[in-house]
Amino acid sequence: MAELTDAELRRELMALGYRPGPITDTTRKVYAKKLNCLRAEVAAAKRRGRGAPPSPARPPRQAAAGLWETVGERKGLSSSSSWRRESELMPSTHWGTTAASAGLGGFSHQTRFGRGEGDLTASVRKEPERELKPSTQGGGLLRRFPWKTAGDAGLASGTRWGAAAAGQGTTSRTQLWRSAPKSRLEGKGKGLEYYLSQFLCLASFVLLMIFLGILLVKMIGSGWLDRTEESCTCTGLILLLSYVLHLSFTFCQAQQKEIIMNMLHELYNYLSIQAGNFECGNPENLKSKCIWVGEARDHVMNVTASSPQKFEAALEWILKSSRDLGIWLKGRDPYEPVTTVEEVVCLESAHPQMGLGCRFRRAMITAIMNLFLFFWGLITLWGILIFLKYRWRKMAEEEQAMYEMVKKIIAVVQDHYKEWERNLERYPYVGILHVRDSLIPPQSRKKMKRIWDRAVEFLASNESRIQTESHRVAGEDMLVWRWTQPSYLSDSEH
Amino acid sequence: MPQSQKFKDFVSEPMGNKTVTEVDGIDENLGSKLAAEGFDKAYILLGHFLLLKKDALIFQQWLKGTFGASSRQALQCATCLTEWCYTIL
Numbered sequence: 001m002a003e004l005t006d007a008e009l010r011r012e013l014m015a016l017g018y019r020p021g022p023i024t025d026t027t028r029k030v031y032a033k034k035l036n037c038l039r040a041e042v043a044a045a046k047r048r049g050r051g052a053p054p055s056p057a058r059p060p061r062q063a064a065a066g067l068w069e070t071v072g073e074r075k076g077l078s079s080s081s082s083w084r085r086e087s088e089l090m091p092s093t094h095w096g097t098t099a100a101s102a103g104l105g106g107f108s109h110q111t112r113f114g115r116g117e118g119d120l121t122a123s124v125r126k127e128p129e130r131e132l133k134p135s136t137q138g139g140g141l142l143r144r145f146p147w148k149t150a151g152d153a154g155l156a157s158g159t160r161w162g163a164a165a166a167g168q169g170t171t172s173r174t175q176l177w178r179s180a181p182k183s184r185l186e187g188k189g190k191g192l193e194y195y196l197s198q199f200l201c202l203a204s205f206v207l208l209m210i211f212l213g214i215l216l217v218k219m220i221g222s223g224w225l226d227r228t229e230e231s232c233t234c235t236g237l238i239l240l241l242s243y244v245l246h247l248s249f250t251f252c253q254a255q256q257k258e259i260i261m262n263m264l265h266e267l268y269n270y271l272s273i274q275a276g277n278f279e280c281g282n283p284e285n286l287k288s289k290c291i292w293v294g295e296a297r298d299h300v301m302n303v304t305a306s307s308p309q310k311f312e313a314a315l316e317w318i319l320k321s322s323r324d325l326g327i328w329l330k331g332r333d334p335y336e337p338v339t340t341v342e343e344v345v346c347l348e349s350a351h352p353q354m355g356l357g358c359r360f361r362r363a364m365i366t367a368i369m370n371l372f373l374f375f376w377g378l379i380t381l382w383g384i385l386i387f388l389k390y391r392w393r394k395m396a397e398e399e400q401a402m403y404e405m406v407k408k409i410i411a412v413v414q415d416h417y418k419e420w421e422r423n424l425e426r427y428p429y430v431g432i433l434h435v436r437d438s439l440i441p442p443q444s445r446k447k448m449k450r451i452w453d454r455a456v457e458f459l460a461s462n463e464s465r466i467q468t469e470s471h472r473v474a475g476e477d478m479l480v481w482r483w484t485q486p487s488y489l490s491d492s493e494h
Numbered sequence: 495m496p497q498s499q500k501f502k503d504f505v506s507e508p509m510g511n512k513t514v515t516e517v518d519g520i521d522e523n524l525g526s527k528l529a530a531e532g533f534d535k536a537y538i539l540l541g542h543f544l545l546l547k548k549d550a551l552i553f554q555q556w557l558k559g560t561f562g563a564s565s566r567q568a569l570q571c572a573t574c575l576t577e578w579c580y581t582i583l
Contacts, residue, residue: 026545
């Protein structure tokens with residue numbers, strides 16, 4: 001054990017799951033002893049059962065020949081195997097090439113501080129350069145070694161040349177092999193936080209998806225519905241039109257049908273576009289979705305170049321039809337159904353045509369409004385709960401204060417009675433207001449009035465030992481309390 | 495010499511469980527080198543400083559020789575620890 005260099009000692013300790021501090025002249029022996037202890041523990045654990053690892057952080061390592069090999073096979077990590085290879089081969093190259101100088105370096109490394117001489121630092125600075133070279137050479141050599149021999153070489157170097165040469169690769173190697181356990185430990189320590197943050201991330205993502213889903217359904221759903229309704233109505237319109245026209249107008253059927261169909265179709269489009277505009281920002285400043293008959297007539301006549309009589313006939317036909325055609329005829333009173341063409345004041349589309357942006361906006365507003373309502377409700381409930389809690393707490397406090405007051409009053413009245421028995425007081429009773437004034441300081445009398453009143457009430461109804469009487473004291477009528485329990489009984493309490 | 499914020503932060507309070515990189519003059523690079531040798535906490539570095547009998551010069555040489563710290567870094571670190579000892583120890 002004494003032959004191990006600082007770096008090897010550190011490595012062994014780390015391999016057994018222990019994180020040593022700096023290994024100096026003063027701490028070396030302690031850590032060597034610690035390593036022995038740890039190895040004994042590992043060996044004991046192994047004897048008990050091969051399956052169970054001795055420490056949670058690390059798998060057990062064999063102390064003998066298969067030391068390096070075992071860990072390499074178990075872990076299979078590229079980083080750990082790389083440092084191992086390097087460390088095993090480096091000592092042999094040191095030994096071949098620069099064993100003497102390395103030995104000197106090692107010596108200076110340990111003794112220089114005691115002396116504190118500046119000229120030694122030059123030789124120390126060269127160390128990293130020396131370290132780098134063998135390790136690169138070692139990489140090349142290594143591939144020719146089979147695992148077994150490499151392991152043996154590593155062990156031999158650890159025991160035989162350890163003190164002289166092997167320790168010089170400390171910084172470069174330790175950096176390599178430190179990286180693996182460090183990250184593992186951190187990952188373990190932050191497990192809970194990590195999972196929590198993951199969960200929160202997931203939850204917010206799901207919420208976002210739900211929100212988007214509502215939005216999408218609202219948007220596309222309504223659009224799709226609109227479109228199907230529109231097409232349905234259109235076909236229904238056309239079918240009905242053709243059917244009815246076929247029955248009623250036997251002369252110039254085709255022409256009439258076409259004209260009225262065109263007109264109604266145009267009217268439908270016009271109304272739905274106007275209604276859509278009205279819903280989406282209302283650029284034309286319409287007062288309502290309902291379009292005046294005159295405007296509609298003018299527009300339809302302009303587009304289809306037909307006569308007003310035809311328009312009237314079309315309206316008449318709409319009135320007679322029992323099916324929903326997507327056009328509502330409205331009279332002066334919007335809630336009364338219209339029966340004749342003369343009563344019709346305005347026309348309104350049942351299916352407003354809106355653009356994609358507008359639909360999106362409306363869906364968004366609806367979704368946000370729903371969410372807002374939900375939150376508002378939640379906040380209201382929360383507020384009510386907080387208020388109730390506050391109220392209950394207040395009531396409990398007040399009750400507590402009341403009982404305190406009752407106790408104080410009883411004590412005062414009893415004391416007064418005792419003093420009267422010993423002829424220290426003139427009357428066996430005491431005025432209620434006197435008791436109040438002696439118990440409550442003037443500044444808090446107003447605040448405590450409620451509590452006082454409750455206490456008095458409580459005493460009047462629930463306290464048998466105190467009797468409330470009316471007496472004339474100093475020429476003034478006042479309510480007084482008298483202690484009615486004989487003192488030999490009440491004394492037994494104390 | 496006006497002292498950096500890092501210096502002030504470190505000297506102003508007990509070092510507790512601070513990492514070695516929070517000592518003035520020790521950057522990430524030097525800090526990782528120190529941590530590789532077991533000096534991962536500031537109190538361990540202070541321990542070594544105390545073992546060297548608070549001798550700033552020897553401490554600087556040690557930092558430069560063992561961990562390749564620059565003269566400036568070594569000076570900053572030694573000053574920082576000296577000042578900390580003066581203030582708090």
